[in-house]
Amino acid sequence: MRKILLVDDEKIMHDLAMAYLEREGYNIVSAFNGKEGLNMMLTERPDVVLLDYMMPGLNGEEVYQELCSNPKYKAISKTPVILLTANGCDDSLKTRLLRQGVLAYLQKPFGLRELANIIENIFIINDMRRDNQLLKRAVRTSRDIITQVVHNAPVGIIATNRSGKITQINRHALKVLEAATGQSASELSILENDELRNTFFYEGVSYVLSLGKPWLREVLFWSPRFAVRSVLNVHFVPMRTGNTGSVDGTIGIIEDITEKQKAQLERMILSNISQVMQEARNIDEVLQLLLTAATAGQGLGFTRAMIFLYDEEKQILKGRLAVGPSSSDEARRIWEELSHENIEIDHFLRKYGRFGKENSAALNQKVRGITIPVDSDCQLVKHFLERKQYRSMAARSRNSFRNAAHSPAQLAALELDEFVSIPLHSPERLWGIIIADNKFGHVKLHQSRIQMLALAAAHAANAMVRLAAFRKIEDDNRKLEKALNELKETQEKLIHAERLAAIGEMAAHVAHEIRNPLVTIGGWARRMAETACQNGEQKEDDPARIIVDEVVRLENILANVLNFTRTNEPQLVQGNINTLIHELCLQLKPEYQKNGINCSMNLQDNLPDCLFDPDQIKQVLLNLLKNSLQSIGPGGRIGIATLLRGRDIEITVSDNGRGIPKSVLDSIFNPFFTTKEHGTGLGLAISRRIIHNHGGEITVHSEPNTGSVFKVNLPVDLKKTDDHNEGPASLQEMIL
Amino acid sequence: MTKNAKILLVEDERSLRMLYKQILSDDGYTVYDAKNGAEALEIIVRHHPDLAILDIRLSGEDGLELMGKIINVNDKIPIILHTAYDVWKDNFRGRIADAYIVKSSDMSELKETIKNLLQRN
Structure with missing residues (x-):
């Protein structure tokens, strides 16, 4: 039951009010002066106070002021108060009272009905006010929560009204916005700002406002004018308030996924580097790939990278390959070229080698000229030998970083500032070192990039191990193949020798068997011819002579x-x-002259002496010269020349005769092969045997109708050995 | 000495034996021909020839062996090795045999050698 405190000095008022209001369902408590009223407010805690203005002691206004201002009454200071004023009270008092917070006043005399109505209204108003305050508090709480959410959200949030003016923006969104506009302004209209005209802000907001549909862009490559590039997911949605369903503004969510993308890219780059390196065919290719990956703009992102290979025997690190601009002018030029192309990350791998050979010539040359002794006492070399990374921090002063404690003096030409050096090593070998920096890039070395480079270097070392193993296998294979070929050759020679031996055996046998009858026939014929001659019966066509x-x-x-x-x-x-x-030649001169042959000699001066069998070599050369003579007509030319070629003496016999048909060129050294009408087919076979027995070689080059060139090579340093036989081991043994 | 000199000719091929006998007889030598070692040794003992011409490969025996036997009987007799093979020429010349001649239808070398050896002795 609601409780009403009536504070009035007139008893009649109490009786009337109590009689009426109790009937209306209120509980009435009474006080007869201001002081008593205040006390009862504390003790009774009434829902409404009816306060008479005109009272002895404290008047109604003073009681109310005491209630509102005295801390003693703080707990009940908001109790609704209806002031009961005397007739003729001026308006200024009423206004003043209302201003002070009195909810209503009633001017005496008033009807009880009127009093009841006012009390009823006061309760309604009071309830409403309380509800309102609760609502306000709830709204405030909600707004606080929303503001906190917006401002603390890990994504950018931006809200605009229906004309595109920003109504709310958090710091992330503001950062993105400022990167585009270049100014710190959170209150601008997205649709009216020139800097935003070609950005996703304009596109998203205008789309949402005009069509009332959400606008979404995922993995958007964002290249603002006033900040570094980044990758974003952007989502603008319409904001609708009220029941009309019309679009009152937009809400944009901007998520920066650059790091996520980078991580993904890094994984991709690494896996790609690893894969491509596995396909590399030589160590230089591996090194080039490593450097390219290290310096590619969207990859590991170093501006310069160089490789020094370790020569364990000489105890040095020798510059091998470098990638990167050699001056800031060059760097600027390259980056301008690159920025015009606006390479996106997913195209990066195809753009490998942007700082490739053509752009790195100067640096490459510089690096190749550098040799670092590994007994150097600097940190870089020490770390290298311990197979550790070394990172030189940016120098405080420009002179201290070139200090020998960091990097060896030999690297001074590279003007290293902040750099990292990573060893290229496998468990069994130190291959070298890769040094990378951000010279001309003016960006600090990033730890994640250094780790990536170390991983890439590990892949490179693996690939180098693989290549070294592969090369060894190849070398072994080559050796095996060579050995196999030699074996085959030896086998062929053996077969050839065996065949020759068989031929020789047969020939010797046949020759012997034929010689005796021939001697008999010839001897008798000769005797007959001589007898006829002695008897004066000699005839030119004597058959005996023919025999x-x-x-x-x-x-x-x-x-x-x-x-x-x-x-x-x-x-x-x-x-x-x-x-x-x-x-x-002196011996052959008459024959040449008789046939009108022009024989030229071109003999090398100071030809060294060598070991040879003069009779046999003479036999060979005579054979070649006679063959030439037979192949050329009158007026033909024969040349004989000598030349010291390496440790061989090369004798060349050439002619401009009819040449040897290609089809038989391979057979001319075979025994019993001949193209002549009366040849035995043994001249060249014997010649080759002799030259082989001298440890030399005889070859022929011939063009039909142009001529032939025979070359005999004799080693200058021939030693007397028994290894040059290739015919029957000994005919003597064979026959005896 | 050279004319009428006695020559032992050892040759197992009849046709050759006949030829040499005829040719050497034409030149005035007395030729004793033998077709094997046994006959040859008999002639050595009986006729004391001034010179011997031996074929190296005789049917059934070795001319070199025969040469040894002849030397055992008479180590003064000049011996010409006469053969179809020319491979031993370098091996034997100047050793045991006095000459080594490859058989040829042209017998001038043989004749010349016989003449020289007989004159030498």
């Missing part, structure tokens, strides 16, 4: 065959090939 001649020819063939089958060791003597050729 004699033919037998002589057959005997010559037999001599050749037997000569071939014989394995004469060369009787080596020290001599000069030029002298031998001079003698030979």
Whole structure:
């Protein structure tokens, strides 16, 4: 039941009010002066106070002022008070009272009905006021929460009204906004700011305001004028208030996913570097890839990177490869080129090598000229030998960082400031070192980038290990292949030798069997011819003489065959090939003159002496010269030359004769192969045997109708050995 | 000395034996021909030839062996090794045999050598 305190000095008022208001359902308590009223307010805690103005002692106004101002009554100071004033009270008093907070006043005399109504209204108003205050508090709390959420959100939040003017913005969104406008302004209209015209702010807000639909961009590459590039997810949605459903503004959520993207990119770069390195075919390719990855703008992001390889034997680090601009002018030029192209991260890998060879020539040259002894006492080298990273911090003064304690004096030309050096190593080997910095980039080295570089360097070292193993396998394979080829060659030679031996054996046997009958035939024919001659019966076409001649020819063939089958060791003597050729040409001169042949000699001066069998070499050269003679007509040319080629003496016999058809070129050194009508086919076979027995080689180059060139190579340093036989080991053994 | 000199000819091929006998007889030598070692040794003992011409490869025996036997009987007799093979030429010349001649239808070398050896002795 609601309680009403009536403070009035008139008893009648108490009786009337009590009689009426109790009937209305109120509980009435009474006080007869101001002081008593204040006390009862404390003790009774009435819901409403009816306070008479005119009272002895404290009047109503003074009681009210005491209630509001005395801390003693603080707990009940908000109790609604209705002032009961006397008739004729002036308006200024009423106004003053109302201003002070009195809820209502009633001018005496008033009807009880009127009093009841006012009390009822007061309760209603009071309830409303309380509700209102609760609501206000709730709204304030909500607003505080929203403000805190907005400001503390990890994303950018921006709200605009329906004309695009910013109504609320948090610090993240403000940062993005300021990066675009270049000014610190949170109260501007997105649709009217020129700087924002070509940005997602304008696009998103105008879309949402005109179409009333959400606008979403994910993984947006944001290149603001006044800050570094970043990657954003942006979402603008319409803001609707009231029941009309019309769009009253926009709310934008801006999420900066640069770091997330970078991390993803880093993983991608690393996996790509690893993969590409696994495909590299040589160590330089691996190094180039590592440097490219280190310096590619959107990759690990160093501006310069260089590699020094470790030569363990010489105890030095030798500059091998470098990537990066060599001056700030060059850096500016390259970056301008790059920024025009506006490379996006997902295109980055295809843009590998932006600071590639063409842009790094000057730095590369500088680095290649640098040799660092590893006994140097500086931190960089010490860390390298301990297989540790070394990071040199930016110098406080420009002179201290070039101090020998950090980097060796040999690196002074590179003007290293803040740099990092990372060893390239595998468990069994130190390969070298990669040094990277942000020279000309003016950005501090980032720890995550350094870790990435270290990972990339580890991949590179792995690839180098793989390549080294691969190269070893290749080398082994090559050796095996060579050994196999040599084996095959030896086998072929053996087969060839065996075949020759068989031929020789057969030839010797046949020759022997034929020689005796030939001697008989020829001997008797000769005797017959001589007898006829002695008897004066000699005739030019004496058949006996013809038999004699033919037998002589057959005997010559037999001599050749037997000569071939014989394995004469060369009787080596020290001599000069030029002298031998001079003698030979002198011997052949009459024959050349007779046939109108032009023979030219081109012999090298100071040709060293060598060991050879003069008879055999003479036989070879005579054979070659006679072949030439037979292949050319009158007026033809024959050339003989000598040349010291390495440790070989090269003898060349050339002619401009009819040449040798290609189809038979491979066969001309085979025994019994001949293109001549009366040849035995042994001349070149014997020649080759002799040259091989001298440890040399004989080759031919020939063009039909142009001529032939035979080259004989004899080693200057031939030692007497028994290894040059290749025919039958010994015919003597064979026959005996 | 050279004319009418006695020559032992050891040759197992009849046709050759006949040829050499004829040719050397034409030149005035007395030729004793033998087709094997046994005959040859008999001639050595019986006729004391001034010179011997030996084929190296005789049917059934070795001319070199025969040469040894002849030297055992008479170590003064000049011996010409006469063969179809020319491979031993360097091996034997100047050692035991006095000459080594490869058989040829042209017998001038043989004739010349016989003449020289007989004159030498």
